[in-house]
């Protein structure tokens with residue numbers, strides 16, 4: 727599996743999952759999660775408001791390193807990252823159901 731472009735990822739996000747991801751992003755913001763970028767490695771990390779010593783590697787293509795993502799293939803960090811990157815489309819294109 728190769729690297730996915732932003733457009734490919736955005737297209738993969740279905741309407742249902744877009745709603746889920748938007749909700750997760752809102753929960754993350756309310757909880758105080760912050761997405762930071764290590765410019766040298768172009769790697770995003772998400773802070774963990776419940777544990778000041780922890781952070782999670784989060785990536786639009788590969789997901790998040792937290793336990794929730796491993797279990798459910800989505801998490802607040804991932805939702806917030808996609809939201810901040812503008813990858814959750816506000817208006818979802820109608821595609822064949």
Ligand SMILES: [Zn+2]
Pocket residue numbers: 782784790791792793794795801802803804
């Ligand atoms: Zn996560």
